[in-house]
Amino acid sequence: MSFSATTKFAQPVVPLNTSATPRSNDNPSLFFKTSSFLGSTHKLRFNPLPSKAHHRRSAAVVAVSDVVKEKKRQASTNLLITKEEGLEVYEDMYLGRAFEDMCAQMYYRGKMFGFVHLYNGQEAVSTGFIKLLKQKDCVVSTYRDHVHALSKGVPARAVMSELFGKSTGCCRGQGGSMHMFSKEHNLLGGFAFIGEGIPVATGAAFSAKYRREVLKEANADDVTLAFFGDGTCNNGQFFECLNMAALWKLPIVFVVENNLWAIGMSHLRATSDPEIWKKGPAFGMPGVHVDGMDVLKVREVAKEAIARARRGEGPTLVECETYRFRGHSLADPDELRDPAEKARYAARDPITALKKYLVENKLANEQELKAVEKKIDELVEEAVEFADASPHPPRSQLLENVFADPKGFGIGPDGRYRCEDPKFTEGTAQV
Amino acid sequence: MATVFQSPGTATALSSNSFDSTKLLVPSRRSLSERKASFFCVRSEMKPTPIARRADNLVVNAVATKADSSASSTASKPGHELLLFEALREGLEEEMDRDPTVCVMGEDVGHYGGSYKVTRGLAEKYGDLRVLDTPIAENSFTGMGIGAAMTGLRPIVEGMNMGFLLLAFNQISNNCGMLHYTSGGQFKIPIVIRGPGGVGRQLGAEHSQRLESYFQSIPGIQMVACSTPYNAKGLMKAAIRSENPVILFEHVLLYNLKERIPDEEYICNLEEAEMVRPGEHITILTYSRMRYHVMQAAKTLVNKGYDPEVIDIRSLKPFDLYTIGNSVKKTHRVLIVEECMRTGGIGASLTSAINENFHDYLDAPIVCLSSQDVPTPYAGTLEEWTVVQPAQIVTAVEQFCQ
Numbered sequence: 001m002s003f004s005a006t007t008k009f010a011q012p013v014v015p016l017n018t019s020a021t022p023r024s025n026d027n028p029s030l031f032f033k034t035s036s037f038l039g040s041t042h043k044l045r046f047n048p049l050p051s052k053a054h055h056r057r058s059a060a061v062v063a064v065s066d067v068v069k070e071k072k073r074q075a076s077t078n079l080l081i082t083k084e085e086g087l088e089v090y091e092d093m094y095l096g097r098a099f100e101d102m103c104a105q106m107y108y109r110g111k112m113f114g115f116v117h118l119y120n121g122q123e124a125v126s127t128g129f130i131k132l133l134k135q136k137d138c139v140v141s142t143y144r145d146h147v148h149a150l151s152k153g154v155p156a157r158a159v160m161s162e163l164f165g166k167s168t169g170c171c172r173g174q175g176g177s178m179h180m181f182s183k184e185h186n187l188l189g190g191f192a193f194i195g196e197g198i199p200v201a202t203g204a205a206f207s208a209k210y211r212r213e214v215l216k217e218a219n220a221d222d223v224t225l226a227f228f229g230d231g232t233c234n235n236g237q238f239f240e241c242l243n244m245a246a247l248w249k250l251p252i253v254f255v256v257e258n259n260l261w262a263i264g265m266s267h268l269r270a271t272s273d274p275e276i277w278k279k280g281p282a283f284g285m286p287g288v289h290v291d292g293m294d295v296l297k298v299r300e301v302a303k304e305a306i307a308r309a310r311r312g313e314g315p316t317l318v319e320c321e322t323y324r325f326r327g328h329s330l331a332d333p334d335e336l337r338d339p340a341e342k343a344r345y346a347a348r349d350p351i352t353a354l355k356k357y358l359v360e361n362k363l364a365n366e367q368e369l370k371a372v373e374k375k376i377d378e379l380v381e382e383a384v385e386f387a388d389a390s391p392h393p394p395r396s397q398l399l400e401n402v403f404a405d406p407k408g409f410g411i412g413p414d415g416r417y418r419c420e421d422p423k424f425t426e427g428t429a430q431v
Numbered sequence: 432m433a434t435v436f437q438s439p440g441t442a443t444a445l446s447s448n449s450f451d452s453t454k455l456l457v458p459s460r461r462s463l464s465e466r467k468a469s470f471f472c473v474r475s476e477m478k479p480t481p482i483a484r485r486a487d488n489l490v491v492n493a494v495a496t497k498a499d500s501s502a503s504s505t506a507s508k509p510g511h512e513l514l515l516f517e518a519l520r521e522g523l524e525e526e527m528d529r530d531p532t533v534c535v536m537g538e539d540v541g542h543y544g545g546s547y548k549v550t551r552g553l554a555e556k557y558g559d560l561r562v563l564d565t566p567i568a569e570n571s572f573t574g575m576g577i578g579a580a581m582t583g584l585r586p587i588v589e590g591m592n593m594g595f596l597l598l599a600f601n602q603i604s605n606n607c608g609m610l611h612y613t614s615g616g617q618f619k620i621p622i623v624i625r626g627p628g629g630v631g632r633q634l635g636a637e638h639s640q641r642l643e644s645y646f647q648s649i650p651g652i653q654m655v656a657c658s659t660p661y662n663a664k665g666l667m668k669a670a671i672r673s674e675n676p677v678i679l680f681e682h683v684l685l686y687n688l689k690e691r692i693p694d695e696e697y698i699c700n701l702e703e704a705e706m707v708r709p710g711e712h713i714t715i716l717t718y719s720r721m722r723y724h725v726m727q728a729a730k731t732l733v734n735k736g737y738d739p740e741v742i743d744i745r746s747l748k749p750f751d752l753y754t755i756g757n758s759v760k761k762t763h764r765v766l767i768v769e770e771c772m773r774t775g776g777i778g779a780s781l782t783s784a785i786n787e788n789f790h791d792y793l794d795a796p797i798v799c800l801s802s803q804d805v806p807t808p809y810a811g812t813l814e815e816w817t818v819v820q821p822a823q824i825v826t827a828v829e830q831f832c833q
Contacts, residue, residue, distance in 0.1 A: 138582065172615030181614035188581055189614070196605055199571040203578020210584060214560050215531055240571035247566070401616035404674035408653045410702045410749025413756045413788045417702070418749075431749075 079361055080296045086354070086363045089295055091372045092131055093123040093351050096147035098373075098380045099156060100326075103146065103163060106384065107330050112163045115192075116177045119147040121293075121325035124350035125257050126151045128298030128320075129225055132306055138186045138224040140201035143178035144257075144324075145190045148227060153185040160383040166390035173393045174401065186222075194228065195237035198254070201226035202241045205250035205315075212312075223309040224252045231262030233276045239283075242317065246284040249314035253305045254280075256319040257292065263328040264336045280317030292320030293348040296357065323348075395427035402431075510693045516686040518660035519549045522667035523587065525696065527557060530585065533671055536563040536576055537589030537626075546591050547627055547686050573599035573624065577606045580622040585671060593628030593680065594640040607676045608651035623670045625679035627686070629720055629770055630818050634683070636806035639814075643680055644776040647748050654747040655701055656680040656719040660690040662745060665699025673701060680747070682720045704751035710740035712832055714758040716781060717768040718744045721819060725768050728824035737828060747777050755781075756789055763794040764831050768819055773801040798827055 081089065100118040107116055119126065122144075130139060130151035141148040149159050154170055162169025163177055171181050171190075179190035188204055191197040204224040211220035232238055233256060245252050256276050260267045268274050280287025286308075290301045298320060305316040323345035327334030358364040399419075403409065406419035409431045423429035513521070527533045535550055541564035544551030554562040565572040569590065576586040590596040596603065603624065611619055630639040643654055653675050657663035663681070670677035707722065708729060717725045722743045729739050740758050744750065759765055765785055767778040778799040785797055800819045808814055 140578075170615070171613060171617070174615050175613040179613040181610075181617050183614075183617040188578065188618070189610070191605075193601065193605060196574070196601060199574020199602060200578035200581065200606060202571065203575035203580070204582045205578075206575055207579045207582035207584050210534065210560055210579070214534075214558065236568075237571050237574065240566070240568035241575075243566055244568065244571060244575065401612045401614075402651050403653075404611055404616075404619035404621070407702060408651075408673075408675045408749065410746065411751050411753045413752045415753040 079363070080300065081363070083363045086358045087368065087372060089127055089131060089299070090351070090354055090358065090364070090369060091376060092127040092151055093295065093354065094373055095150055095156065095376045095379070096123040096126060097351055098376050099146060099150060099159070099383075102160075102380050102384060104326070104330060106160075106163070111388075112165070112177070114176060115143065115329050115331065116163070117144040117329045118326045119144050119324070121345065121349070122257055122259060122322045123147060124295035124298050124354075125227070125255065125292045125320045125322055128292075128295045129227075129253070129255055129302040129306075132299065132302050133223065133225070136186060136222050137306075138188050138201070138204040138222060139227070140188045140197040140204065140224065141180070141190060141227045142194060142197060142229065142232070143190070143192050144229075145178065145180045145187075149180040149182065149185075149187055149190075152182070152187045154180065154182045154187060156379055156383040157386040158182075160380075160387040161390050164387040164390070165392065166387055167393040167397065168386070168390040172397065172401070174397075188224075194232040195235035198226050198228060198232070198237050198241045201252060202245055202250060205245065205252035205309075206248070208251050209248065221310045221312070222251065223306050224250075225255055225306075226252060227255045227257060229262065230256065230258040230260065230267040230276065231265065231270065232256075233258075233279065234271055239279075242279065242283040242285070242315070245315040249312065251309040251312065252315045253302075253309055254315060254317045256317070257322055258319050259322050259324045261324070261328070261337060263332065275319075277317060277319040285315045285317055287317045287319070289319045289321065292322030293345065293350050293353070295350050295354055325349075396425055398427035399424055399429065399431060400427075510691045512689060512691045513660060514686065515657075515660045515663050515681075515688045515690075516547055516549050518664040518690075518692060519657075519667050519681070520551065520553070522664035523550065523671075524553065524556075526668055526671040527553070527561065530671075532583060533585045533587070534561045534563065534579070535587045535589065536565050536572055537587075538565055538567055538591045540564060540589050545589065547681075547683075549686075550589070569595050569598040570602055574602040574606060576622050576624075577602060577610070577620055580620045580676075581610070581618040585621045585623075587623040587625060587671065590624065590626030592638050592640075592683075593626045593642045594637055596624065596626060596642060597640070597645070599624075600645070603646065603652070603678075604649045608649040610651075612651060619674050620676045621671075621674050622676045623667075623673075623679060624676070625667075625670075625681060627681045627683040629680075629682040629684065630802070630807055630814065631683040633809055633811055633814055634807075635809050639807035641771045641776070641802070643678075643747050644771045646678060647777060647780060652676045652678055652748070653701055654678045654680065655745055656682075656747055658682070658685060658719050658722045658743055658745070660688060661692050662699050662705060662743075664692060665697055666701065666745070668696075669698040669701045672698065677701065680719065684720055685723075699745075702746050702749060702751060704754040705743040705745050706754065707741040707743050708739065710738040710762070712738045712762060713740065713764040713766055713828055714755070714762045715739050715741045715766045715768060715824070715828070716744050716755060717741065718747065718777070719770060721768045721770050724819060724821050725824055728821040728828070731821065731825050732828055735825075735829075737832060739828060744781070750781060750784055752784065752788055755785065759785060759789045760792045763792055765793065765797045766824070766827055766831060767797065767799040767801075768824055769799070769801050770818055771801055772804050773799070774804050776801050795831065798831060800824065800827055 096119060100120050103116060103118060106112055126147045139148055139152050146159055150156060158170040162171055162175060165173045167173050171179060175181060175190060178192045181187060181189050188200055189197055201224045208220050208222040211217045258276060277287035277289040288301055291297050301318055305318055308316055355369055407417050409418040412418045418424055418429060418431055421429050539546050540550040541554035541559055541562045550562060573588050576588040579586050607620055628641055646654060655666050657666045666679060670679050715725050725741055729741055732739055740762055742754060742758055767781055769776060769778040771777050778801050782797045782799050800823060803817045805817050807817055
């Protein structure tokens with residue numbers, strides 16, 4: 001099984017499904033039309049060839065517009081995306097950006113507190129991957145999870161209420177910015193400690209495999225996506241889960257949002273070998289590097305990785321080179337990063353790039369895109385109004401969700417279960 | 432039927448479909464609790480009636496004896512004899528038969544059969560995915576168990592030794608305990624984390640840890656400790672059926688205890704304590720292996736004319752303050768005997784809970800006998816002195832009851 005990311009966009013790619021027992025009748029080959037990546041430039045095989053070491057972040061950045069032009073030249077009838085898909089993707093990315101900008105405003109107005117980590121600049125990764133999923137597929141994220149929640153389908157008003165700490169939030173106000181969960185949309189969190197969600201994602205993937213093989217549910221082909229950052233890739237849980245996922249061929253995709261900075265620690269200063277995608281083949285899974293500022297490229301890679309997992313061929317490690325335009329969190333003064341670096345990445349803003357692509361390829365015109373933006377702006381405003389108008393959680397909510405079975409609070413001195421005490425439901429019992 | 436200990440415990444039936452509590456007709460020194468027509472007689476141990484009994488008195492039973500259990504005459508079936516690890520396995524197997532989402536994961540649980548043989552034979556029966564041999568990555572496979580529990584399975588995670596679960600503390604504390612709450616109740620985590628802990632025979636410091644004290648602060652989890660084959664099977668089944676995350680503490684030295692347990696299905700209540708030996712003079716609270724040290728001391732004490740009431744608290748979090756409270760109200764003296772370290776152990780929490788709730792009923796300050804705050808040494812003599820021995824218990828009771 002090889003995963004190819006080649007610079008020669010005209011060249012068809014090696015067929016990917018080379019496993020001995022293909023589990024599906026799908027056409028195994030994939031024609032990769034994406035063009036130059038700003039990163040690894042060699043074909044990735046199961047046993048990777050020695051690196052050509054082209055990975056230089058400070059090297060000349062290929063402007064997005066060049067990339068777009070190349071794509072156009074290549075096969076004008078074979079665009080990467082249809083109009084509907086294009087608008088859907090644009091809308092989702094714009095929603096992510098507008099929402100996060102609104103979060104910043106609300107934070108500085110004192111509507112939300114604590115640690116809030118914004119996703120500006122990384123929208124291509126979230127949209128590129130999550131928009132390809134079905135509702136039953138699971139997503140596991142980190143503390144930078146607002147946009148993952150929105151892409152997965154959690155309503156903006158539920159996320160905003162959660163941030164305001166209101167009881168109408170997706171977690172009843174009990175989770176907050178870093179703990180977005182949604183059972184309906186299969187968003188398994190929202191984790192504050194880095195790396196903590198990766199085993200949970202592995203478990204969700206294990207669950208899918210279990211349901212298919214032990215419980216014999218034929219359509220249990222759910223895929224799980226685990227999102228995490230470059231800092232996490234030095235953490236034990238990451239490696240342990242890569243091992244287990246590859247060992248048991250779990251239907252999971254590990255998506256690394258490499259934005260080069262773990263608060264103030266540069267990835268290059270923290271990692272012995274900064275090329276994270278290389279760590280995949282070390283465990284027996286394909287490792288792919290993709291330009292995370294270009295949603296169409298991410299989408300192409302995501303399609304193959306998700307399809308691979310769904311077919312039962314196992315995990316993939318995808319490293320998305322991306323950048324966060326804001327600081328690590330709203331409390332981060334962000335003084336350490338070089339303004340020139342920030343400017344370079346700002347020029348590669350994924351939303352602007354997609355807009356340009358859509359317009360130049362006549363997939364959408366300015367008015368349609370403006371209409372989308374207006375709709376989203378109104379949606380976000382409405383979310384804020386909803387959150388403002390929502391009630392704070394009452395005292396009775398304090399003890400409610402500690403246990404799924406509240407008998408876990410035990411038997412009180414009077415012989416009754418504590419959860420039967422009326423003070424418990426009022427939230428004033430001492431447990 | 433030869434039980435090692437007769438425990439007129441408080442095992443009760445919980446779930447709707449399985450079975451009922453047991454009621455026993457045993458000669459006793461005190462009034463019996465009510466009998467309910469609905470349950471059937473199972474074995475020699477007396478168990479009080481279930482939830483409803485909380486409004487009434489405790490059942491109290493015959494004296495615990497080490498040898499025979501002739502007192503229990505009306506047992507309808509003799510039951511079968513087995514060792515504690517076999518009882519755990521039986522409970523596990525019954526639950527795996529009953530519910531196909533129950534699965535086991537841990538190191539060497541599959542082909543090896545479990546390092547303490549608790550899962551022996553299960554991998555052949557259920558396959559490699561249901562009884563999963565994991566790589567040595569406690570934090571990650573515990574997290575994997577949590578993710579599986581969130582998405583519909585009911586995993587049992589085995590720590591080969593409880594001490595290894597220190598590596599999984601991140602997942603146990605942050606995810607296991609807290610996820611149900613931070614998700615606003617959306618995801619439940621019906622996981623069981625189990626494994627042997629406690630001081631063994633010269634296993635060295637790191638293999639002789641008592642993690643119950645470290646985990647007890649974690650909100651959102653329940654902790655139980657089994658001590659007999661009967662309650663091992665009962666607690667295992669109850670833990671698996673519970674929707675809450677439960678940590679089941681077993682003890683390395685108790686795996687080969689033999690007892691006769693009923694053939695019928697039963698479970699033990701996760702939140703209740705077990706009355707081992709009713710008495711009048713002093714309440715001795717204990718759990719796990721120390722129960723046996725206490726009972727040994729009790730024999731000596733009885734010969735000297737004392738009448739200790741021994742309660743195996745079983746539920747380490749939350750404490751069964753009803754059973755304990757009733758006992759305190761009767762005897763007015765409390766001695767806690769535990770294997771945890773003195774500092775921040777279960778005994779410390781229990782002391783504080785009893786002081787808060789039953790201070791008026793105490794004639795004297797609570798005495799807590801715990802292990803020394805010492806990493807367990809390898810040398811046998813030193814190891815013996817770190818844990819509480821029956822002679823110390825006897826001395827403590829004598830001092831108390833002067």
